[in-house]
Amino acid sequence: MHCFRKVTDDLYWVGASDRRIELFENIFPLTKGVSYNSYLLLDEKTVLFDSADYAVGRQFLENVDAVLNGRSLDYLIVNHMEPDHCAMIDELVLRHPGLQIIGNAKTFPMIDQFFDFDLEGRKIVVKEGDTFSSGKHTLHFVMAPMVHWPEAMMTYDAEGKILFSADAFGTFGALNGNIFNDELDFDRDWLDEARRYYTNIVGKYGMQVQNVLKKAAGLDISMICPLHGPIWRTDLSYIIGKYDLWSKYEPEEKGVMIAYASMYGNTENMAEILAAMLAEAGVKKIRMHNISKTHVSELISDSFKYSHIVLAAPTYNNGIYPLMDNYLEDMKALALQNRTVAVLGNGTWAPQTTKLISAKVGEMKNMNLMEAAVTIKSSVKDAQMEELKTLSRQIVEEVL
Ligand SMILES: Cc1cc2nc3c(=O)[nH]c(=O)nc-3n(C[C@H](O)[C@H](O)[C@H](O)COP(=O)(O)O)c2cc1C
Secondary structure (H helix, E strand, O other), X not given: OOOOEEOOOOEEEOOEEEOOOOEEOOOEEOOOOEEEOOEEEEOOOEEEEOOOOHHHHHHHHHHHHHHHOOOOOOEEEOOOOOHHHHOOHHHXXXXXXXXXXXXXXXXXXXXHHHOOOOOOOOEEEXXXXXXXXXXXXXXXXXXXXXXXXXXXXXXXXXXXOEEEOOOOOOOOEOOEOEOEHHHOOHHHHOHHHXXXXXXXHHHHHHHHHHHXXXXXXXXXXXXXXXXXXXXXXOOHHHHHHHHHHHHOOOOOEEEEEEEEOOOOOHHHHHHHHHHHHHHHOOOXXXXXXXXXXXXXXXXXXXXXXXXXXXXXXXXXXXXXXXXXXXXHHHHHHOOOOOOEEEEEEEEOOOOOHHHHHHHHHHOOOOOEEOOOOEEEEOEOOHHHHHHHHHHHHHHHHHHO
């Protein structure tokens, strides 16, 4: 049975949520599930904006059928060809033989790659600035290349002042009946997952996001309909502001994230000592992670959030402890920049991590490596307490 919701007089949310999914993209743990949003416009012509993941296909189709209420589906706009939004295209074509598909020049080769149905006679190819009239509504197409796939685009409904933003402004998290941002407490319940979604999925493409934000600034937008998570119809500047910060790789908080790896507790002890020193000096925004227990997607999310990052790890077979190495590779791949980083290393016979971690951070863009790194041999002794005090003092001067 259907569970659609009305967005405006003639626009409906026909998406669905998945709370059974363990891993998004088979990588990212989802403790709160995810929603796949799809929107159906009942104008003189009927227009569907994107479809949904196969996992929620039945609910999605029931919602679409219920809103169509006997009408046929005339147009499908494919803003994004990632399978979590396009998996149902062939099913829609089967159910609505006259369906026309609107996409850009990069969309249709991908449809051919993912599906086997014949596109002949169904394609409407649009480019930047093109418009399409569904009756009362004029839809404008805004290309968003590499946010976060090459074919990504957005559709702007000038009458409703609505931006269908594809994956931009989306977040992890299933919807709970409430689909509008003013029906829930985004800052309290959603922001962390929104940041984790953005930084891990889109984070690498900050420059492309900046380009799209500039285009969006020229549009009169009163509602943003993303493909995941809540619809924005109030306080749009809040989420646009977050996207602006994240895509410029600017921290949200002046504070310290301490990410440590430790097998036997000695590197952990060094990290705890530094945290206590910072707290003693009045630093309130300190976030500690044992990276063996925290998923790397959360580490990335907090790395984007805080201004200062402390990395602590033991030496492992002359290299960096593997999970720390993986986290550093991810940080580099996602183009994190503009952070101040301090390194704490450990080793029992030939400590290498201080040097090796510093070298990896040095390969990243605009990273400020603090000189006051600390190396211990197996465990913290009095001499390193002094070095930790020096490092703590320097961090405190910058964050307070
Ligand atoms: C598999 C393995 C490989 C290691 N390789 C090195 C090494 O190459 N160089 C070194 O100095 N210590 C090496 N160590 C020792 C640890 O880095 C060292 O004991 C460190 O103090 C452990 O810190 P923790 O107490 O935080 O786990 C290795 C330890 C293990 C278990």
